[in-house]
Amino acid sequence: MPEERIFHLIVEPEAAGERLDVFLSGKIPELTRSRVKKLLACGLVEIPGVKKLKASRPVRAGEEITVRVPPPERIRLEPEEVPFEILYEDRDLAVIVKPPGVVVHPGAGHAGGTLVHGLLRRLSGLSGIGGELRPGIVHRLDKDTSGLMVVAKNDRAHLALTAMFKGRAVEKWYLALVHGVPEPRAGKINAPIGRHPVHRKRMMAGAPRGREAETFYRVREAFRRAALLEVRPYTGRTHQIRVHLSHIGHPIVGDPLYGGRRPQGPKAERQMLHAWRLAFEHPVTGEKLSFEAPPPPDFEKLLEELRACGK
Structure with a gap:
């Protein structure tokens, strides 16, 4: 024990x-x-x-x-069938693709149907360090953000992966569809992020007591009123990419919290943000691992519509 x-x-x-x-x-x-x-x-x-x-x-x-x-609490969640794709699995970890609309772990208003429930159903073992409600969870994606995640299957891998994320040794790239075309077309956003003083569900760039946050972006494809960006967050603050892109005047299309629903320009039912690439050294073997996952169908469909309208 x-x-x-x-x-x-x-x-x-x-x-x-x-x-x-x-x-x-x-x-x-x-x-x-x-x-x-x-x-x-x-x-x-x-x-x-x-x-x-x-x-x-x-x-x-x-x-x-x-x-x-204290030692990890005994996991008491019941496994459920939850949609996600497993790209890689070994005795220490798994790399999965989370679809949009799936909450990562149980919480207020989300007692079932989370990614954790699905992991318990499909993976042979999960680390217990995250506690009763977050077995195996090393990092998270927002409910409506899709894409790559790494999951720990034992405590040794969990501790090592957590240290790698905190030490910025994990390379994470996202695809984001934003309103407008940023100028310059590549750059770094440095603005501390903290809780919004009035709207407690929102984070805010430039908050007086905010924590250091840095995000790199570059335009992959430009359209008339939007752009597809490749984005790499160097830090891991809550809502970091969404907050930073909104901060420079180019909120993510479909993001209701940070100004991404506009009468002009493309429209979407959720924020068009996808964790596209993940690269890191295996926490046990030291092997270099790299994974990519294409955006889900709703993201691809909107891109095709924008391409059809011309650039």
């Missing part, structure tokens, strides 16, 4: 002033900031002499922090 793991950390001078949740998630790759908050709520994070710890508390140089991470 998995056992509780205990981490003893000392805050270096250069880390002084960081939020506690940011510091811990940076030092322990398997922990997200939301998981740190849960550990704090359960009293599993301790700093000598400090009685009440908050996620937002700045850490101080020299402080000793003890973190107790």
Whole structure:
């Protein structure tokens, strides 16, 4: 049976002033900031002499922090038949293609029919580090974003993949259909991303307390009122590509949250964003792996319609 793991950390001078949740998630790759908050709520994070710890508390140089991470909860989800394609599978991981409209893991309003339910049905084993509701999930795609994902089948692979994502060692490319044609036709977007101060479901570029975010884009194909972009996010902030492209005035077609539904220009029922290419070193064997997946039918159909209208 998995056992509780205990981490003893000392805050270096250069880390002084960081939020506690940011510091811990940076030092322990398997922990997200939301998981740190849960550990704090359960009293599993301790700093000598400090009685009440908050996620937002700045850490101080020299402080000793003890973190107790309980063993993964037993998975109690029932497998279901959920559509997705398996491109690659071995004893450590699987690379799959998520269709649009599928939520990655259970949450509020999504008790069934998620990608996790389908993974439990079709894969022989999943890592438990993500907890009861997120077995095998190393990274996520929004519900209406399609494309490539890597899934961990054991804890060793999960920890290694998580560290690779945090260390920016995973190459991710997306295809995005946007309103208008960006100028210049290739460039980097550097704008910190944080929660919108009023609309809590939205993220915002240039937020006062936003986290560093960098996205590269280049125009693959230009149309009269739209463009097909190849996009590579160097960081992994929530809604990063959607926020950054909207920030430069070229929101993704069909994106209701960030201005992608306009009376002029192409229209779509969901955001036209597809995780097209994924490349990384195998976390166990070190083999270089690279995968590509074409966009789904609705994306391809809209592209054909735009091409038929001329450029």
